[in-house]
Every structure is written in structure tokens, then in C-alpha cells.
Amino acid sequence: MRTQKYSSITSCGISGINGVLVEVEVTVLPGLPSFEITGLGDSAVREARNRVRAAIVNSGYRFPEGRVIASYAPAWIQKSGTGFDLALALAILEASGQIVRPRGEEPLLIIGELGLNGEVLGIPGVLNRILTIYKQKKLFYVLGPLDNLLEAELVSKIKYFGVEDLKSAVAIYSGVKMTQKRPAAAHEETSQQSPRLDNFFGQEMAKRALTISAAGFHTLLMLGSPGCGKTSLASCLPGLLPDLSEEESLAVTMIQSAMSKGSIIDSLVRSRPFLAPHHSITGAALIGGGSPLRPGICTAAHLGVLFLDELTEFSSSVLDLLREPLESGQIKMARAKEFAVWPARFLLVGAANPCRCGYSLEANDRCSCTPNQIKKHLHRISGPLWDRLDLCVKMQSLSGDELLNSLTARVGTEHETTASRIKVCHDIQKRRSRELGLSFHYNSNLPVDDYCRDMKIEKQTIRLLSDFAEKKAISARSYHNLLRCSRTLADLEQSLSVKTEHMAEIMQYRLDLNTLL
Amino acid sequence: MILRLATAELLVLSAIEYRLSHKIRCKLLKYAGSMTRLWDLLHQRNRSDEPAEFDLLRLCLRKNGSDNLLSQANIWFNQGINVVSVADPNFPRRFADRKVQISLLFYRGANISLLYKKCVAIVGSRSLNSYGREVTAEITRQLCSKGYCIVSGAAEGADSIAHVEAIKTGGKTIAVLGCGVDRVYPISNKNLLANIAHSGLIISEYRPGTAPMAKNFPARNRIIAALAEAVIVTTAKTKSGSLITAKLANNMKVPVYAIPGSIFTNEQKGCHSLIKQGCAKIITDLKMPELNTLTIGERATNNDANEAKSFQGARINQRALVDPGQIRLPVASNQTEGKIFEFLTLGPGTMEQIADYIGLSLANTAQILTGLELAGCLTNRRGHYELNRFS
Ligand SMILES: [Zn+2]
Numbered sequence: 001m002r003t004q005k006y007s008s009i010t011s012c013g014i015s016g017i018n019g020v021l022v023e024v025e026v027t028v029l030p031g032l033p034s035f036e037i038t039g040l041g042d043s044a045v046r047e048a049r050n051r052v053r054a055a056i057v058n059s060g061y062r063f064p065e066g067r068v069i070a071s072y073a074p075a076w077i078q079k080s081g082t083g084f085d086l087a088l089a090l091a092i093l094e095a096s097g098q099i100v101r102p103r104g105e106e107p108l109l110i111i112g113e114l115g116l117n118g119e120v121l122g123i124p125g126v127l128n129r130i131l132t133i134y135k136q137k138k139l140f141y142v143l144g145p146l147d148n149l150l151e152a153e154l155v156s157k158i159k160y161f162g163v164e165d166l167k168s169a170v171a172i173y174s175g176v177k178m179t180q181k182r183p184a185a186a187h188e189e190t191s192q193q194s195p196r197l198d199n200f201f202g203q204e205m206a207k208r209a210l211t212i213s214a215a216g217f218h219t220l221l222m223l224g225s226p227g228c229g230k231t232s233l234a235s236c237l238p239g240l241l242p243d244l245s246e247e248e249s250l251a252v253t254m255i256q257s258a259m260s261k262g263s264i265i266d267s268l269v270r271s272r273p274f275l276a277p278h279h280s281i282t283g284a285a286l287i288g289g290g291s292p293l294r295p296g297i298c299t300a301a302h303l304g305v306l307f308l309d310e311l312t313e314f315s316s317s318v319l320d321l322l323r324e325p326l327e328s329g330q331i332k333m334a335r336a337k338e339f340a341v342w343p344a345r346f347l348l349v350g351a352a353n354p355c356r357c358g359y360s361l362e363a364n365d366r367c368s369c370t371p372n373q374i375k376k377h378l379h380r381i382s383g384p385l386w387d388r389l390d391l392c393v394k395m396q397s398l399s400g401d402e403l404l405n406s407l408t409a410r411v412g413t414e415h416e417t418t419a420s421r422i423k424v425c426h427d428i429q430k431r432r433s434r435e436l437g438l439s440f441h442y443n444s445n446l447p448v449d450d451y452c453r454d455m456k457i458e459k460q461t462i463r464l465l466s467d468f469a470e471k472k473a474i475s476a477r478s479y480h481n482l483l484r485c486s487r488t489l490a491d492l493e494q495s496l497s498v499k500t501e502h503m504a505e506i507m508q509y510r511l512d513l514n515t516l517l
Numbered sequence: 518m519i520l521r522l523a524t525a526e527l528l529v530l531s532a533i534e535y536r537l538s539h540k541i542r543c544k545l546l547k548y549a550g551s552m553t554r555l556w557d558l559l560h561q562r563n564r565s566d567e568p569a570e571f572d573l574l575r576l577c578l579r580k581n582g583s584d585n586l587l588s589q590a591n592i593w594f595n596q597g598i599n600v601v602s603v604a605d606p607n608f609p610r611r612f613a614d615r616k617v618q619i620s621l622l623f624y625r626g627a628n629i630s631l632l633y634k635k636c637v638a639i640v641g642s643r644s645l646n647s648y649g650r651e652v653t654a655e656i657t658r659q660l661c662s663k664g665y666c667i668v669s670g671a672a673e674g675a676d677s678i679a680h681v682e683a684i685k686t687g688g689k690t691i692a693v694l695g696c697g698v699d700r701v702y703p704i705s706n707k708n709l710l711a712n713i714a715h716s717g718l719i720i721s722e723y724r725p726g727t728a729p730m731a732k733n734f735p736a737r738n739r740i741i742a743a744l745a746e747a748v749i750v751t752t753a754k755t756k757s758g759s760l761i762t763a764k765l766a767n768n769m770k771v772p773v774y775a776i777p778g779s780i781f782t783n784e785q786k787g788c789h790s791l792i793k794q795g796c797a798k799i800i801t802d803l804k805m806p807e808l809n810t811l812t813i814g815e816r817a818t819n820n821d822a823n824e825a826k827s828f829q830g831a832r833i834n835q836r837a838l839v840d841p842g843q844i845r846l847p848v849a850s851n852q853t854e855g856k857i858f859e860f861l862t863l864g865p866g867t868m869e870q871i872a873d874y875i876g877l878s879l880a881n882t883a884q885i886l887t888g889l890e891l892a893g894c895l896t897n898r899r900g901h902y903e904l905n906r907f908s
Contacts, residue, residue, distance in 0.1 A: 188751075204869055204879050223900075275758070354899070361900035365754050365783035370643035372673050373704050394900035396867055471891060504884040508868065508897075515897040 002350040005029070007094035011087035012129040013079050016293055016333075016340040017258040019125070019132030020110075023073045024084055026348060031067040037088075039072035042080040042292060042425050051082075051114050052089045056177040059118035059166040064096035076339055078292040083123045086112035086143070089166060090173055109133060110169075112145040117197040121148030127257040130155045140442070143172055143402070146183050151257060151267035154250075188339075194239035194274070195232060200400050206233055209393035209509050211418055214240050215425040216294040216488030217442035219326065219348040219388055219480075221511055224395030225313075225358045225485060230309070230351035234414035237305045237416065238272040241430040248303050258301055273304030275346075279313035287321045287331050295341045300324050301346035312349035316382035322348065323384045329445060345445075350389065352381070354516055361394050361516075371517035378513060384506065388442065388480045425491045444489045451480075455487045457498040464500050468507060482506055537577070541570050542620040546604035555604070579676030591723050596699055597714070598625050601632075609633060609744070615769040617743040619722055625698040626718040629665050631689050637667040637808070638745035638766075640738075640759040641675025641752040646784050646907050647896045649752035652776055653678045656749060661688025668693060668744050670737060671719075673703050675751050675759075679853050681710055683717075690717040693741045697725040697731035706753065732791060735761050743768035746807060750775040750797060753787025760787050763796055773797040774807070846860065853877070853885060858894075858904065865901035 012019045035049050056063050066286035070088055072079050087110040093099045093501040101108070101510060113121040126148040133142070134155055144152060146162035153160060161180060163169045171178060175287060197207060206222060206229075213220040214237055222230040244252055249268045257265050257275075277286065277297050288296035300307065324333050354360045355374045359367040369377070378386075426442075433441045436454060441447070448454045452462065469479055482503065489502040537545075548568055549555035558567065559575060578586070580850045601608055603620040604671060609632045612619050637660050640652055653675045658665055667683040671692035671825075683690035692713045694700070698721045701707050714720055722740065723733060738745040738761050742748055748766040750773065753759040775797035780783030791797035798807070853875055859868060860874045872882035889895045895902050 202869070205867075206874075275850065363783075363867075364784070368754070370673055372643075372705055396900060468887075468891060469855060501880075501884050503882050504887040507887045507890075509884040511781055512897075516899060 005097070007091040008090045009094075010107070011084050012109060012111055012133065013077070013083060014081060014125040014128055014258055015077065015338070016288075016295055016342055017125075017128055017255055017299070018081075019129035019147040021133070021136070022079060022084065023078070024087040024091050025071045026088065026095040026155075027069050027409075028064045028092075028095050029067040033065050033067070035068045035070075037070045037072070037074040039079065042078070044082050045072070045079055045084065048082065048085050049267055051085055051116060051184070052092065054116040054315045055085070055114040055118045055166055056092065058091055058116065059168075059170075061093055061170075062096070063094065067097075068092060075415060076282040076337070080292045080319040081123065081125075082121075083111045083125070083129075084112035085114040086110050086166070086169055089296075091116055091170060093188065093233075094173075099170050099174050099399050101173055105175055105364040106141045108141050108143055108173070109344075110143045112143075112163075114166065115213075117261045120145045120163050120165055120169060122456050124260045124332060125258040126151045127154060127265065128254050130158050130160070131171065131254060134158050134333055143169060146181060147264055149180075149183055149266070154253065160306055183390055194271075195236050196239065197236050197418055200229060200233060200236075201405055202398050204394060206393045206395050206416075208231075208392050209292040210234070210237065210240070210484060211422065212488055212492065212509070213349065213391055213490050214320060214347065216429070216485065217345075217347050217425045217444045218414050218488060219444075220350070221389045221392045222349070223361060223392065223516070224351075224353045224397060225362055225397050226353065228395045228397045230395060231307075234307050234349050234351060235274065236415075237307075238274045240274045240419050240422055241253065241305070241347075242271065242419070242426055244303060251301055255299055255302055255343075256293065256329050260297060270343040273300040273301050273346075274307065275304065276309060280310070281314070281318065283318045283321050286318055286326065288340070288342060289345070291338075293333050293335060295331075295342045296341075298322070298331060299342040302343045304346055304425060306346040308348070308350045308460070313382040314381075318383040321387045323388070326388050338424055350363050353377075353393070361418075362397055363396070374517050375513070378516065385477070386511070387477055389487055389511050391509045392420070393509060394516075406515060421492055424494065425488065428491045428494075432509075443491070446484070451483050455483065455498065456496060457483060457487070460502070461486070461498050461500050461503045464503050472512065474510075476513045478510070484511065485509070488492055523783065530538075531773050537570070539571070539574065539583075539618045539620055543603060544568060545570055545574065546602055546620060549604065551601050551604050552600075553867070563580050580614045589747070596625070596725075598623060599629075600624070600696055600699055613741050615743045615771070617739055617769070618857070619740065619743075622716055622722060623698050623725060624720045627716070628689065628718050631691050631718045632720075632744070634666045634689065635664075636666040636668045636745045636763070637677065638741045638748040639679040640669060640762045641679075642740065642757055642759065642784070642787075643672055643674035643676075644753055645674050645678070646754055646779055646898060647903050648783070649784055650674065650678060651905075652778075652803070653751040653754075654682045654806070656751060656776070656800075657682035657688075658686050659805060660808070661686040664688075665746075666691060666717075667807070668741055669707055670695070670711070670756075672742055673705060674789055677706055677709055679751075680713055680717075681755065681767075684712050691744065691859055692717070692719045693737055694719060694721040694729075695723070695737035695905070696729035697721060697723050697727040699725045702726070702729040702731060704764045734758060738762040739765045742769055742771055744773055747772045747774060749800070750791060752776070752778070752784055754783055755790065757869070758786045760791065767796050774800050774805075776800045779862075779864050789820050854889065854894075857885065857889065861895070861902060861904045865903040867901055871902065 006023045006025055011022050011024050013022050037046060053063050057448050069230035088327055092111060113119055113123050122145045129153050135156055140159055142158060142160045144160060144162060156397045161172055163172060188500045201247060207218060210233060212218060224230055251271055252273060253269045254270055271496045275297050284290055288294060311421060325344035331344045332343045333340040355367055355369040356377050357367050357369055361376060428441055430440050433439060451457050465482060486498050486503045489506055491499040521715060545555060549558050601622050639657060657776050659677045666689040668691045669679045671680060676783035680690050680692060681907060696702050698719050701710055709908060710719060720752060742765040743764055748762060748771055750759045750763055766773045771893050775791045777788060777799055792799045792886060856875045857871055860871060869883055869888060872879050894905055896905055
């Protein structure tokens with residue numbers, strides 16, 4: 001009677017940002033020596049053959065003779081990455097009778113990449129896998145790379161054993177109890193200190209606009225000549241936004257883990273992401289895509305800031321893609337074989353020169369652009385995006401005196417004061433969402449049936465707005481944006497209702513092409 | 518052949534214009550005496566006394582294909598395009614008087630007689646502040662009410678305002694283009710050009726279809742200067758195209774006037790330098806009594822009686838005009854607003870500067886500015902607030 005040359009081990013892959021359970025099956029059949037992997041894998045999966053063979057041999061085991069067939073099930077899911085190596089190696093060893101999992105042991109889930117020398121290497125997306133199995137409540141014991149131990153331990157409910165090499169993985173698999181090694185001391189927290197608002201002299205209008213924008217997640221367009229400080233001011237934003245809550249933090253860490261390129265995650269991400277892609281970015285890189293589907297910059301900026309410098313230089317077909325995440329806070333991707341939904345609720349901040357030469361907002365006569373030229377320049381920002389830019393600030397370069405003033409070091413509490421006001425404003429919005437029976441929404445995306453009732457807008461404010469709308473012939477979208485932005489301003493001032501003064505101030509920050517010509 | 522004479526002329530001219538220099542064109546036209554005659558002569562061979570240039574012309578015709586030219590000419594004709602040449606007894610004398618080399622003028626529009634009327638050219642910047650807009654519009658209204666025909670270049674900014682106001686006031690206007698008369702440039706002036714074609718005149722020395730090229734525009738300016746009894750520069754920055762028109766007018770001994778503005782802004786710097794250099798006379802009264810001493814249009818036409826009538830029609834409109842003697846500031850309803858007006862009379866300012874001056878927070882300043890903007894006292898332009906006059 002011949003022994004059964006078959007083994008099946010559970011592993012977990014990544015699809016977008018979520019984990020997918022995958023069954024790695026191996027069988028050894030008689031025949032000429034060969035090694036095949038079946039089941040929709042990318043090149044990294046197919047190359048596993050060489051890595052796994054080398055790792056097995058170099059760890060002192062025997063690679064079975066005969067036809068080795070490995071299958072990843074379910075076969076219809078696109079599988080990618082190197083995370084199945086360890087599971088495949090153990091399955092081969094079991095199928096060839098070199099190791100055996102004793103009966104009665106807990107079900108085990110195995111992830112990790114193998115080096116040629118049998119080392120178990122860290123992989124991206126461990127947190128995502130662990131969270132997935134936690135949510136599915138299926139397996140409770142995970143064997144994975146030692147490098148990912150700290151990341152895995154962020155979810156305390158799941159037992160995780162980190163191993164360094166194939167040999168210790170075999171030992172754990174065979175039921176040997178070992179003490180958990182700890183990885184080398186976690187490297188120092190090198191969170192870059194984002195610049196402080198106090199460091200910037202002047203530009204009071206821009207700071208005000210930035211505060212309103214951060215408080216209600218209203219999209220902002222900064223216009224000004226080159227070097228007037230658009231980029232530096234925008235980079236204050238992550239520091240101004242309140243730290244992520246527990247739940248938000250887990251979501252952001254998961255995204256960063258899935259998208260990390262080799263960097264090790266050892267704690268939850270607390271600070272807001274700040275993404276500033278170059279204007280040559282492609283649509284797939286911005287909102288995600290490719291095959292297999294991978295999330296893009298928009299998802300990486302989830303709950304943080306997406307800063308688009310030189311907004312007029314982006315291709316308008318790329319900018320058009322931002323419409324969906326700006327509307328719904330998520331990105332849906334559908335392909336023939338795959339379907340994905342990724343979160344993408346970010347604060348969009350754009351910066352651009354106000355005209356081709358860049359100096360039209362300056363008081364000097366350096367700019368000789370005509371209204372038509374300026375129109376042409378600004379029309380390069382795609383129409384759908386232009387309509388969705390809630391606030392606009394026009395910045396001038398600092399004068400000589402102001403520049404001189406800005407050289408002296410400034411110590412102030414402006415940064416902290418602003419940050420705490422924004423925090424309070426976020427809390428108010430949280431409360432408002434709760435009162436309306438909704439999950440947390442910002443004023444910019446709160447679903448509203450009746451503005452006057454849900455956002456407590458005074459009758460007189462509406463009258464002022466109607467007057468304004470009539471005189472300036474504004475669109476319906478612009479009308480609603482003004483209501484939402486003024487609600488945020490009232491929240492910042494901790495006013496229960498939206499008064500005319502809030503609306504009147506917000507009107508000065510409205511994006512209006514006519515004022516730019 | 519069902520060609521009308523005008524079409525034949527167009528055809529010949531386009532061929533001439535295409536290849537030959539101004540000198541040769543004039544010589545041919547002078548010899549023939551008129552366009553029609555030139556066309557006829559072209560088809561009569563072996564005249565012993567004909568100038569050698571005739572062969573050149575025949576060569577041009579052959580090279581471009583007679584039939585092609587004919588069909589092209591027919592299309593132009595159907596678009597309402599016509600032409601007048603230097604050989605034509607009706608060709609405006611002022612070009613020759615002012616030594617402007619021009620042998621052909623393509624035109625589109627009903628009113629060719631405008632070419633002989635007394636005209637005033639209004640030129641200015643393409644980007645205007647509210648002062649520039651108001652002053653250009655106002656001076657146009659005043660001139661129209663005096664019966665002047667307004668000549669300008671149909672560019673964006675001051676030119677467009679001059680044309681629009683002239684049409685609105687019921688006055689006459691000529692647009693001189695730097696491209697073919699069938700082209701629309703800038704594209705934003707599509708409706709305006711249609712209106713001018715309807716009630717005024719569009720002219721150009723370039724063949725229909727010619728694209729607007731930068732080099733054409735200074736040449737276009739010399740036609741504007743040559744047509745006018747006076748050139749008025751309403752706004753000009755230091756490097757403005759209007760200054761070229763002023764220079765050309767100076768050389769032709771056409772009087773040039775310039776409108777002064779605040780010395781705190783850059784918008785009128787070009788005007789100021791014209792005045793300072795003695796190239797232009799300063800305008801201090803928008804009614805322009807100076808113009809009463811100007812010479813009247815060049816020839817007595819039998820249209821004069823009709824025109825006199827239309828002047829009266831224009832005069833009735835005058836009552837609607839604002840008396841330019843009073844340049845009013847908006848009425849300040851409180852001290853703060855008064856201070857804002859006081860600050861902005863010196864020139865436009867940013868919100869931060871205004872807040873600084875009136876000593877209020879940025880938030881309060883923004884609220885007040887919105888109020889003033891809604892009341893029509895202020896305009897926000899390129900990040901700066903400026904006062905609206907005549908509001
Ligand atoms: Zn410019």
C-alpha cells in the first residue's frame with residue numbers, strides 16, 4: 001500500500017488591501033521530475049518554484065523526485081506576491097513524507113517568503129491578512145516571518161509565531177514548542193516632524209483657508225506666484241489635522257502595510273498620510289489599477305492629504321478620475337476577473353500658478369498675460385475637478401520687509417491653537433453625524449436632506465446667499481458648497497447656527513474665475 | 518461665367534496680394550486705372566505698352582490655377598467679403614495723405630461709407646481694471662454722442678469695450694483686424710464681430726483666411742492710426758501694444774490723447790510716459806472739447822444728411838450718460854467702509870493690506886468686503902480689491 005503523497009496547507013494572499021484565504025495543495029506523482037504550479041498566479045508566484053526548491057535543499061531537506069504539482073485554490077482568484085513560499089515549502093515537505101503535522105494541533109495559517117538559503121523573509125500586508133482571518137473567525141494560529149512579528153501583534157486576538165528560517169518553521173509545524181524570539185530592537189520612531197504654521201510669516205489669508213479646509217475636509221486650491229509658499233504651507237496640514245482614531249489608524253496602517261515596499265511596520269500609524277504625487281502621474285497610479293488590481297495614491301492618502309502641486313500640469317483625463325473618490329470617498333474597480341472597493345476619503349489640496357508666467361496676482365506689472373490667456377491656462381484644470389474645488393486662496397509673494405521679518409526665528413503657539421480648533425471642529429462634526437444617525441461624515445460630504453434643519457443655517461444667511469447667487473450667477477454645486485463651507489466656519493467659531501457673517505467671510509474664499517482674469 | 522465684378526476683382530487681387538510687392542501692385546493698378554480694367558487687361562495679350570509686371574501677374578494666376586482661385590473667390594463673395602483698392606476712386610484718401618503704403622483693403626459689413634467718416638481710434642490694454650473699463654466705456658459713449666465713428670482693433674480688453682459701447686450707444690464702429698476678415702480672433706469676440714459686421718465695418722489688408730500672426734498686429738495698428746482723426750490711449754502698461762499705435766500716429770501727425778490714472782498702480786504707466794514724453798496730450802475732461810477743433814471727415818458724401826440725422830439720434834441717448842465731471846466714490850455707510858474707500862483710492866489692495874489698514878481681523882474684513890462687493894462698490898480682480906467708480 002503506497003502512502004498518500006498529498007498535503008494541503010492554508011495560506012493567505014492579498015487582493016487590493018484585503019486578505020484572501022488560499023489553500024496551497026501539493027501532490028507528488030510518479031513520473032519524470034518536474035515542478036508545476038497551477039492557479040492564476042503572477043510572475044512572483046511562478047518564480048516561487050526556484051526559491052522553494054533552493055530553500056528546501058539548502059535547509060538540508062530533500063526535494064522530492066517525480067512530478068510535483070502545486071495548486072493554489074480557489075483557482076479563480078488572481079494571486080500575487082511571494083507570501084505563499086513558506087506554505088508551499090512545508091506542503092512539499094509533508095507531501096514527500098519528510099514532516100508531518102501531529103493530529104489534534106490547532107489549525108495553522110502559514111505566510112512568508114523564502115530566501116534561497118532557507119531564510120524566512122518579511123512580506124507586505126501581514127496586518128491585512130491577520131485582520132481578514134480575525135474577521136472571518138476561522139483560524140487562530142499564524143506562522144509567519146519574524147520580521148513581521150510586531151505588525152502582527154497589533155491585532156492581539158490572533159496568535160502569531162514568527163520564525164527566521166525554514167528549519168524552525170518545520171519545527172513549529174511538527175508540533176515542537178519553541179519560545180518566541182524577538183526581532184532586533186525596534187528602530188527609533190523617525191516620524192518626520194511636519195512643518196509648523198508658526199514658521200511661516202504672513203500669508204494670513206492662506207492660513208485661514210487652510211484651517212477651514214482642514215476642519216471640514218473641503219478641497220482647496222492655492223493660487224500664487226512661484227515661491228510664495230504654497231507647498232510649504234500645504235505641508236503643515238498633516239500636523240494640523242487631529243491624530244487618527246483607533247479605528248482610522250487601523251485602516252490607514254492596513255493600507256500602508258499592503259502598499260509598503262519592504263519597509264517594516266511595527267506600530268499603528270497615528271499621523272495623517274501626506275501624498276504629493278508628481279504631475280506626470282498616470283491614472284492607474286493615482287486611483288489604482290493594473291493586473292492584479294493594486295490600490296493607488298488616492299487610497300494611500302485615505303484620511304490624509306492628497307496634495308497636487310502644479311495642478312495645471314496634470315493631464316485632465318487623470319484629474320477627471322478624482323471625481324469618484326471626491327464624491328463617494330471610495331474607489332470601485334471592476335475588471336473581468338476582479339472587483340475591488342478601496343477607501344479613499346482624502347483632503348484634496350491643489351496648488352497652481354495663476355497664469356502662464358505665474359505673476360498675475362502680484363501687484364507689480366511683471367505679468368502681461370491677457371484674460372484669454374489666463375482662461376486658457378486655468379482651463380487646463382479639468383472642468384469636473386474645477387467644479388469640485390470648494391475653496392480658493394490667492395497668495396502674493398512677501399514684500400521685502402516681510403521677508404526680513406520672516407528671517408527671525410518665531411516661537412509661537414499659533415500651530416497648536418489652530419490644531420486644537422480643528423480638533424474641536426472635527427468633534428462637532430462627529431457629534432452632528434451621530435445626531436443625524438450617520439457614521440462620521442465631514443461637513444463636505446455629509447448627506448443632507450434639508451440644509452436649514454440639518455446644518456442649522458439661519459434664514460438671513462440663506463437670503464444673503466440667494467442675493468449673492470443671483471448677482472454672481474453661481475452654479476447649484478457652488479451654492480451647496482458655500483453652505484457646507486460656511487457650516488464648517490461656524491463650527492470653527494463654535495457657533496450653533498450659521499450666521500450671515502460666516503457666509504460673508506466664506507464668499508471671499510470662493511473659487512471664481514472672473515476674479516482671476 | 519456667372520461671376521460678379523467684385524468677385525473677379527477679389528480674385529485678381531488675391532493673386533496680386535499673394536506674390537507681389539506693394540510697389541508693383543500700385544504700378545499695375547495705376548496703369549489699369551481700376552480693378553475691373555486690370556482684370557480685362559490681363560486677358561488681352563500683346564499690348565505693346567503694358568508694363569513687364571503683367572507677365573508676373575499672369576504667371577501667378579497660372580500657377581495657382583485659375584479655377585481654384587475663382588471658386589475660392591466665390592466662397593468669399595458669398596461670405597459678404599468685398600474689397601476696395603487703391604485704384605478705386607473711392608479708396609480713402611487719408612491713407613495716401615498719411616503716406617501709409619496700402620493698396621488693398623478687404624472688408625466685411627454693411628457700411629463702407631464709414632471709411633470716409635470722421636473717426637477716432639480708441640486703443641488700450643487687453644487686461645483692464647475697473648477704472649480702465651469704466652473710462653474706456655465712458656469716453657466711447659461721449660465720442661459716439663458727438664457722432665464720431667470709433668475705430669479699434671477688436672482685441673480683448675479695451676478694444677472690445679470700445680466696440681461694444683459704440684454699438685450699444687447706436688454709434689458707428691470700424692474693427693481693423695490683423696487677420697483675414699473672415700477669421701474670428703480672439704474667439705471670445707465671435708458675437709461682437711458678428712454685431713460689427715451687421716451695423717459697422719470690419720476691415721483688413723490681409724487676404725481672407727489669413728491666420729492671426731503676431732507680426733501682423735503692429736502693421737494693423739498703422740491702419741488704425743491712419744483712419745483716425747485722433748488716437749486715444751485709454752489704458753496702457755509700460756510694454757503695451759497701444760504705445761506702438763501712439764508712436765505710429767505721432768509719425769503721421771495724428772493727434773494722440775492719453776488718459777491718466779493713479780500713480781500707485783501700473784495700469785496707466787504707459788499713458789503717463791506718453792504724456793511725459795510729449796507724445797500724447799492729457800485728457801482731463803471726458804467730454805473732450807479738444808475734438809471740436811479737429812478737421813471734419815474727408816469728403817462730402819450724399820450720405821451726410823442721413824448721418825446728421827443719426828447723430829441726433831445719438832444725442833438723445835446722451836441724457837442717459839453719467840456726467841463725467843463728477844467722479845463719485847461709493848457712499849460709505851460707516852467709518853470703516855470710509856476708511857476702506859480712502860485706502861483703495863490710492864490703488865488696489867489685498868485683503869491682508871486692507872485688514873491691516875482698518876485694524877480689523879481678517880474675518881471681519883472679509884465680511885465687510887463681501888458686503889461692499891455685493892453693493893457693487895468693489896471688484897476683486899487678480900487677488901486685489903479695487904474701487905468701482907460710477908457705481
Ligand atoms: Zn502672467
